Amino acid sequence: MLNISKNNDVLITPGRFKSINSVARKPHYKFLNMVVIGFLLFGVFCLFLPWTQNISGSGSVTTLKPDQRPQTVHNTIAGKIEKWYVQEGDYVKKGDTILFISEVKEDYLDPNxxxxxxxxxxxxxxxxxxxxxxxxxxxxxxxxxxxxxxxxxxxxxxxxxxxxxxxxxxxxxxxxxxxxxxxxxxxxxxxxxxxxxxxxxxxxxxxxxxxxxxxxxxxxxxxxxxxxxxxxxxxxxxxxxxxxxxxxxxxxxxxxxxxxxxxxxxxxxxxxxxxxxxxxxxxxxxxMYYITAPQSGYVNRALLAGIGETIKEGTSIVSIMPASYDIAVETYVDPIDLPLVQRGAKVRVWFDGWPRVVFSGWPGLSYGTFGGRIVAIENFISSNGKYRVLISPDGKDHKWPKELSIGAGAQSIALLKTVPVWYEIWRNLNGFPPNYYKSDEKDANAKEKK
CATH class of the missing domain: 1.10.287.620 (Helix Hairpins)
Incomplete structure (x- = not known):
């Protein structure tokens, strides 16, 4: 730039000033430098710590078998509501009468x-x-x-x-x-x-x-x-x-x-x-005038009300939750992680409402998680853009809480290969999927076996 100023450039050195010299000689600043250097060394050390790769997913609590999930009872024929035999919260056995309807079609009005x-x-x-x-x-x-x-x-x-x-x-x-x-x-x-x-x-x-x-x-x-x-x-x-x-x-x-x-x-x-x-x-x-319970369970909700109301065929009457069921978790994984998920793989699960401390990379340090195994993988993508995975309790791990209710929220992580922390950071920065070199490792193991 042009030197049009009347001031001459003078090189300023910190040593010329007493205030700067006095501050630089303070002992706590040396300690601070040591702390910063220590943190840097600790960060470098952490980069070489083992990190367990995982696939995380979120979902809800469900049942393992389809016939154990909450179901809606429908009427087979059209009719008029005459009498209710249950109320919400009642326990019904298989074959118990829920509702009685009368005939409304003229072809069937003859009582005899x-x-x-x-x-x-x-x-x-x-x-x-x-x-x-x-x-x-x-x-x-x-x-x-x-x-x-x-x-x-x-x-x-x-x-x-x-x-x-x-x-x-x-x-x-x-x-x-x-x-x-x-x-x-x-x-x-x-x-x-x-x-x-x-x-x-x-x-x-x-x-x-x-x-x-x-x-x-x-x-x-x-x-x-x-x-x-x-x-x-x-x-x-x-x-x-x-x-x-x-x-x-x-x-x-x-x-x-x-x-x-x-x-x-x-x-x-x-x-x-x-x-x-x-x-x-x-x-x-x-x-069919008597609508009965298809299985034993609890009446969650009555979807109709009143006496004398005319209903069509296939109308929802009540919602029943089966009394006995095998609990499971349905979770969703991203399409990029789907090839890494296999049936029988171990998964850690935790539920909403249960205290937990979760370290996804160090599962051994986590608290409040429960073991599970993958029993089913859906091959068609869901409406949320992910793939549905069904998880059942692992019999060799802690039992899942009996107080779990169907529909409660749940989180899951599928444990994969253990790698250094720096590799995991590098993988995420490059957008590589977890366990990217697993196929090469399989080939090496196959050669060793041979």
């Missing part, structure tokens, strides 16, 4: 709905049995018709055999008559010739002529008889066809009636099953 449906089921059962009897009767009828047809056919076949034998007999008689006719013609011709010669009287000729005429007439009668026998054979064969057609029609009609009865029987059986289903539904629905 279940009994009437039962009567319908019984009536349909009787109808089903009658159709079954009808089917059995038609089966017997069909069997009877088949047997009768067989007998009729045998009778017709016998008639055909008789007709054949009669035709044969008539044919033989016709041949015999033809022979007799030839004999009569021969005798008549001989008698006529002898009469002309005067050897036979005329009366003998007339007798022979009469006998010839009788033979001629008898042969016509026998031919008619043979034709009649043949007609009887044709009629017998026609009768067989008629019997077959008649009984086929009767059997077909009986079988058709049987199939119709079977169809009606199956339809009635379907109706019976439907009515049974309806009857069961009505009976089960009638049992």
């Amino acid at each position: 709905l279940v009994g009437n449906t039962k009567q319908q089921v019984d009536a349909k059962k009787m109808a089903l049995e009658s159709y079954g009897d009808k089917v059995n009767s038609l089966d017997v009828q069909v069997e009877s018709l088949i047997a009768e047809r067989q007998l009729k056919l045998q009778q017709a076949e016998n008639k055909i055999k008789q007709s054949l034998l009669k035709i044969k007999s008539d044919s033989m008689d016709l041949e015999a008559i033809k022979t007799q006719l030839k004999i009569a013609q021969t005798q008549y011709s001989r008698s006529t010739a002898l009469n002309k010669e005067g050897l036979k009287p005329l009366t003998d000729v007339e007798q022979k002529r009469l006998k010839l005429q009788e033979s001629e007439a008898y042969i016509v009668t026998q031919q008619n008889k043979l034709l009649s026998s043949k007609n009887e054979l044709i009629n017998a064969r026609v009768e067989i066809n008629r019997i077959k057609a008649e009984y086929s029609e009767k059997i077909s009609k009986s079988r058709s009636d049987k199939f119709t009865a079977l169809s009606t029987q199956y339809d009635t059986e379907a109706q019976v099953n439907k009515l049974r289903n309806q009857y069961s539904n009505y009976a089960i629905r009638s049992g």
